[in-house]
Amino acid sequence: MSRKTAPIPVTVLTGYLGAGKTTLLNRILSEPHGRKFAVIVNEFGEIGIDNDLIVDAEEDVFEMNNGCICCTVRGDLIRIIEGLMRRPGRFDGILIETTGLADPAPVAQTFFVDEDVRARTRLDSIITVVDARHLPGEIDRAHEAQEQIAFADTIILNKTDLASAEDLAAVETRIRRINPTASILRSERCDLDIASLLDRKAFDLDRILDVEPDFLVEEHDHEHDDHVASFSLVERQPIDPEKFFPWLQTTVQAFGMDILRLKGIISFSGDDDRYVAQGVHMLLEGNHQRPWEEDEERITRLVFIGRDLPKDVITDGFLKCRAVRQAAE
Numbered sequence: 001m002s003r004k005t006a007p008i009p010v011t012v013l014t015g016y017l018g019a020g021k022t023t024l025l026n027r028i029l030s031e032p033h034g035r036k037f038a039v040i041v042n043e044f045g046e047i048g049i050d051n052d053l054i055v056d057a058e059e060d061v062f063e064m065n066n067g068c069i070c071c072t073v074r075g076d077l078i079r080i081i082e083g084l085m086r087r088p089g090r091f092d093g094i095l096i097e098t099t100g101l102a103d104p105a106p107v108a109q110t111f112f113v114d115e116d117v118r119a120r121t122r123l124d125s126i127i128t129v130v131d132a133r134h135l136p137g138e139i140d141r142a143h144e145a146q147e148q149i150a151f152a153d154t155i156i157l158n159k160t161d162l163a164s165a166e167d168l169a170a171v172e173t174r175i176r177r178i179n180p181t182a183s184i185l186r187s188e189r190c191d192l193d194i195a196s197l198l199d200r201k202a203f204d205l206d207r208i209l210d211v212e213p214d215f216l217v218e219e220h221d222h223e224h225d226d227h228v229a230s231f232s233l234v235e236r237q238p239i240d241p242e243k244f245f246p247w248l249q250t251t252v253q254a255f256g257m258d259i260l261r262l263k264g265i266i267s268f269s270g271d272d273d274r275y276v277a278q279g280v281h282m283l284l285e286g287n288h289q290r291p292w293e294e295d296e297e298r299i300t301r302l303v304f305i306g307r308d309l310p311k312d313v314i315t316d317g318f319l320k321c322r323a324v325r326q327a328a329e
């Protein structure tokens with residue numbers, strides 16, 4: 001019976017670190033377009049934060065945290081999709097959010113080279129979110145950002161609020177040099193007509209074969225930039241906001257050039273709400289998210305992703321933000 005059902009459309013959301021993929025995913029999951037999705041999220045840090053930042057929708061969310069989706073965990077991706085295919089009728093489409101450092105080629109290739117997956121799914125679209133403010137500074141050294149743009153059929157030029165009209169025109173020219181055919185949509189916080197992004201048969205295999213003639217043949221071996229690494233800080237003692245915010249400001253001022261991404265869930269002393277901190281280079285954002293649940297342990301988790309970041313210095317500074325000093329220090 002399942003053989004006869006129409007292939008499930010798959011949308012891949014990609015884009016460099018901090019571009020706005022989760023923002024887009026949350027919009028897709030929140031807006032009333034009448035579709036239900038299975039969601040697969042992969043992230044780069046050792047501890048998963050993204051799953052906590054996705055809106056509390058009814059969707060099934062599968063996390064893949066043990067490596068980059070385009071390398072070590074591709075087998076996991078196939079297994080998750082095969083598992084999903086055994087539950088037909090529960091969803092109308094699959095959304096995959098890749099890490100900011102993923103090469104989309106091997107992810108896309110999964111939908112063509114694995115026979116079972118190919119028979120039951122249809123790669124509908126590769127949507128690449130671009131940070132209009134930070135892309136120009138990163139693109140020359142971020143090989144992944146170039147691949148993500150090259151493979152896209154749809155490019156969302158996001159964060160238009162953070163770039164001037166001239167800057168936007170320049171980024172668009174840069175994007176066009178890499179990818180002359182993708183549709184480019186400008187957005188602030190991915191405020192687009194979501195229905196128009198979904199199930200639209202935008203992925204064009206012939207175009208991809210032009211970009212990468214070996215697409216269907218080779219196992220894509222993908223090399224990550226060795227200098228980009230992540231580390232996580234985990235703390236059970238509550239954090240003092242009076243210490244934390246100045247420390248975070250000083251840290252991004254000192255190392256912001258090399259901080260590609262930071263994100264965390266902070267447990268402040270005397271605060272019953274979880275606080276979400278986010279950063280891309282020197283720009284910080286934060287907000288209270290929801291109350292800590294009664295049976296939920298109040299743990300602070302903070303992930304830094306960057307180029308040759310001084311982990312010891314950052315860790316030391318962070319530990320000084322604990323609300324109560326330990327005697328041993």
Ligand SMILES: Nc1nc2c(ncn2[C@@H]2O[C@H](COP(=O)(O)OP(=O)(O)OP(=O)(O)O)[C@@H](O)[C@H]2O)c(=O)[nH]1
Pocket residue numbers: 015016017018019020021022023024099100129158159160161162187188189190261263278279280285
């Ligand atoms: N000013 C501004 N900030 C934005 C916009 N879109 C997203 N952000 C912020 O940029 C940060 C990163 O957004 P995310 O959606 O988490 O980015 P991402 O691509 O999922 O990030 P990673 O997967 O962690 O690399 C968050 O603090 C967002 O609130 C925008 O259009 N304008």
